[in-house]
Amino acid sequence: MPEGHVLHRLADELTAGFGGRVVAVSSPQGRFTTEAMMLDGSTLVAARARGKHLFIEFTGERIIHVHLGLIGSMTLGPARPVVGQVRLRLATDTLVADLRGPQGCRLTDPQHEAAMAARLGPDPLDPAADPALLLARVRTLTKPVGTVLLDQAVLSGVGNVYRAEVLFRLGIDPLTPAADLPPATWRAIWDDLVVLMAEGKRQGRIDTVRPEHTPEAMSRSPRTDDHGGEVYVYRRTDEPCLVCGTPIRRRDLAGRNLFWCPACQQGH
């Protein structure tokens, strides 16, 4: 369930719970045993997120690079027995972090982290990110905006939910060629993502509906989807648009399900 907000939240939790502490590192499942043994008993310095990548730094410039992929998860909680397949466990006397089903988990170094960071576009959750890099990049791209938003080299941290929701909120047709959108529109996309993703990080869920369209305001039932948030179009195929009532549509774009309102999203 990971878009960028999940990784940034996780990085903060790891730093708060394990930063400056001696950490027991293990790999109950066995796929990371060699690396875990080298780190076991080391002090965790800090954890950082860059887009959807997570970097957990230990003393001696040793860094665990984690990518959760589609199905991976990392959960923090009180000390408890290992249940199921745990690729990596970080533990103190009172706190445990279990990594399950990640796409990637490897021991690397600062050079590798820097190289990875260099391949990523600006991250709306990075306070130091420069949206000018995004604007310069998209000026030459003819692919649809709905495709470009998922390209981590152009913009990092955005996933399939934020893609659909930010395009709806700004009334943009997802198939509009990226370069056809005026710079001001791309700037508006960036600004909206900064707000939405910061809120997503803070709440631990994705909420994108404006106050006037909330379940309370519209006397409708709250949404109970996997990510738990209130959204306009994501996974609402054939349901009425919360703004105009037109059935929400779905199609494949960039290998992922795209959801949009054909009536509200005609502009660019």
Next chain:
DNA sequence: CGAGCATGGTGAC
């Protein structure tokens, strides 16, 4: 209880 699917990305072809 099995099939299908999912907020993601890689690598083979």
Next chain:
DNA sequence: TCACCCTGCTCGA
């Protein structure tokens, strides 16, 4: 473009 990674949930039989 597709198989695959590998987990957890939902849905239909």
